[in-house]
Amino acid sequence: MTTTLVFDALTKRFGDTAAVEGLTATVHPGRVTGFLGPNGAGKTTTLRMLLGLVRPTSGTATFDGRRYDELSAPVREVGTLLEATGFHPGRSARNHLRILSTAAGLPPGRPDQVLELVGLTPEARRKVGDYSLGMRQRLGLAAALLGDPPVLVLDEPANGLDPQGIRWLRSFLRSLAAEGRTVLVSSHVLPEIEQTADDVLVVAKGRLVRSGTLAELQAEGRGGTTVRTPDGERLAQALADAGLVAHGLGSDELVVQASPAAVGELAARHGIVLHRLAETAGGLEDVFLSLTGQVQA
């Protein structure tokens, strides 16, 4: 019971604003797919169209060929967490989940189980109006997990979470994907995606500008080498003579746009002592900025 999501020429215009324009992409089961884009790129609008909350101007978004409103038991098939999902401030978290669970015909024990899963059990009976941002986010995640669905669609799930929460979320999403589920996560926090995603979709100004595996995109970035040496000035000079671009990170550390092998061999030829030589995987940010910048330019 795995599910593939397909966006086909999905388009949404709000008056003159083209929020999403001809977006075509596939999201595969068993993988975490990061949905990246700068503010206003159309991520939320795309996800809301996928979930039947916003009507596409044209195109489709489907789960194994079915639109969201054609799913027979949506809560059991797709778990969702959206930005600005509402809670009645006077209602407790537990009651909020009981309502969703009742409407979806789930077993009565489910709300308490998911509250436990997201670590909200001690606060379950408090009014949501008194919750912190992170607690609301956890409640939203609990709601997404109610139906134990094979698909998760999460819009900026790390918003407001503390470091423990973020780490928990990361490993949780990885384990969900490892179980064969389809996980689509939007974010503009790149390091978060780099640590979580297998595949990446990049949107800018409503258009898909790149899709691929995370590794592919990272490799496209000007990947480099971090090198530490007690002899920073000489190494910098040697690199410059060899025509390599390097940036200093403090007096004894440099980031070089070259492979570790090239940097190591160069240092050996000049007899420069190295204390550290490591590949940096900081490529995604470069790719992201150039991809999304291109569209803006």
Added chain:
Amino acid sequence: MTALVRAELLKLRTVKLPLWLLVTALALVLLGVAATVLTAGLEGAPLRRDDPQLMARAVANASGGNVVVLILGIMVLTQEFRFGTATPSFLVTPKRGRVLVAKLIAIALVGAVFAIISAAVAVVAGALLIPFKDGVVNYDEQVLQVLLGAILVMVLYGPIGIAVGALIRNQIAAVVGALAFTFLAEQLLIALLPSWGKWTPGGASSAVLQLGDLATTRGDLLPVWGGALLLVAYAVVLSAIAARLTLRRDLT
């Protein structure tokens, strides 16, 4: 559909608003009964203190909370948009019309509960106050008919509120509009143009009770069944319009 109705009832049971509105409705019932009974026999009052209709008149106030139920219906719907709970509601049930129908049924059930408590309060208050004024407490057929009519009115006003809320979506606009309509526009129309006024929801509820403000111009009222059907028609037609127009809007 039963699951959805149960979820809607759970929504109502897990917030404080319905309780406060019930208290408000009962206060209106008590005020109404007291006003009816205590003014009886005063100069210019429509009823004598020994009027055989006095008890029926008193218990007709059991429908005094109809506007409160209308407001509850409006709030139930508009709060979903105000607090953004419409998003989870429609995620669980993407066929939005089904959510609307579940709300219509749930509010009718809640209206029935409000109505039965209101009826009990009206009967007790009438029975206690009338002897105090040396009036006659007549438990005749008319009392029963009026009580059933009041319950019916209360049951049917909630769905109208849901429909109005779905059409207008903005809570303040819908509540203020509904109050202005029931307390101003409708009253004026009934008073000035009874032949038109009988087609308003207020005119229809007077018809169901066969007692209200139009009792003196009885000939202008619809029959009981006509009033009840008219109230149902208001709820159904307004809901259908809302389902077509406003409910399908994008939730961004």
